[in-house]
Amino acid sequence: MLVAVIDRDAGRHGAWRERLAALGWAAEAGTDADALSGRAAEIVLLVEPPAAGIARALAGLAVHGDFAAATVLVVAGADAALLRHACRIAGAVLLEAAGLDLSLDGHLRLAARLAGETARRRALEDQRRRLEDERLALRSLSPFAGGGRLLSESAGRYRAQRLLAAGPAIVIHLALDDLGHWRAGYGRDALRATLDRVEARLAAVPGSLGDMIHVRGEDGGWGLWLAGNDRAMASASARQMLDAVVRAGLHHAPARPESLVTLSAGVATAPREGSARQAEAAADSSLRLAASLGGNRIRWAD
Structure with a gap:
């Protein structure tokens, strides 16, 4: 001593x-x-x-x-x-x-x-x-933190690790199309308001038991984790998210019809515990490809 x-x-x-x-x-x-x-x-x-x-x-x-x-x-x-x-x-x-x-x-x-x-x-x-912290993170198997709020990035990463400890999973990364363009054109405050409106629509989409959705950075989009390896279900979930935003008819600038808000999605499998980061990197790569093809699209990494 x-x-x-x-x-x-x-x-x-x-x-x-x-x-x-x-x-x-x-x-x-x-x-x-x-x-x-x-x-x-x-x-x-x-x-x-x-x-x-x-x-x-x-x-x-x-x-x-x-x-x-x-x-x-x-x-x-x-x-x-x-x-x-x-x-x-x-x-x-x-x-x-x-x-x-x-x-x-x-x-x-x-x-x-x-x-x-x-x-x-x-x-x-x-x-x-x-x-x-563990009790709070596992208290609910619903996709959300409660009251329709999406989980934080840190809580999402923790829940993803726990999910993978129980078996394989699928990760879906979602982001606004043309994010940089709209940020430059309307400013960060306007973009934040758009992100809040989109997030409210995503929080209203029903999830299955064990699913989990969280934010990814300040304006880095969202991550959705699904238990299991059902690719058809994962594709349907991603399309449900994208369609919910399109149906809402959100615009970055209400007076400009061409400013319709759309999302793209990249999807990847996480077959085992410890593969979360590799799956997230693959989902990011697929997300960029989906956005480059015109937006409002879904692309799988594997």
């Missing part, structure tokens, strides 16, 4: 290392936290910090990448009374320099025990959070 000593007096660094080594503790010393960056420490020994800056110093340690999880011991000089309140608020332990030779090892052992308990609590909290 590493003890990081922060002492503004560089001349005392060697003495601190020797003192802690004699007690059986590995230690590094520096004038500030940044001087010690690069190796996480479980215990920080903050030596005689100025009372005027103690709150800022403790707050900085609490968010520092190497010391955020550390137990902080503050060694106080003559201004212990001024430091006590700030230490209590920050959860740091105040040690008075007088008599420290006799009590330092005991305080370090207690700090090590606290650090271990804190690490265990964090590990349990991280595990709880992961389980909660």
Whole structure:
């Protein structure tokens, strides 16, 4: 377990290392936290910090990448009374320099025990959070997150991996035709409004049990995952999505009939667990081909 000593007096660094080594503790010393960056420490020994800056110093340690999880011991000089309140608020332990030779090892052992308990609590909290994320992701087998909202890209990728763990699947990538043209002609805000209208139509298309649809980036289109390897069903699902948008009669610019919104689709199979990225790349390639052939088309990768 590493003890990081922060002492503004560089001349005392060697003495601190020797003192802690004699007690059986590995230690590094520096004038500030940044001087010690690069190796996480479980215990920080903050030596005689100025009372005027103690709150800022403790707050900085609490968010520092190497010391955020550390137990902080503050060694106080003559201004212990001024430091006590700030230490209590920050959860740091105040040690008075007088008599420290006799009590330092005991305080370090207690700090090590606290650090271990804190690490265990964090590990349990991280595990709880992961389980909660999994529960939310698997709570519904419907294609959507609820309320007709499409899943986020990260949730979609997670669900795709879980889907493939159970067997083969098919991925369909959907995107607006002539996306770059309409973005250049009408601007990003207008395009975002169009994407929102399209997304509402896609969310209204009925899905089968186990299907999952998610967004792909800010305006990168959508991804639809279907369980199994039924190619006819996948083609029908893709056509259903494209037709739903055409039937809605959406236009990028209502006053221009030629600005009718259409989609294209690229479809690929994902035969096994771990093949999601290859299938998505193949679906992207097929999507570009479908769009280049005039739009409102479906192309298979294999």
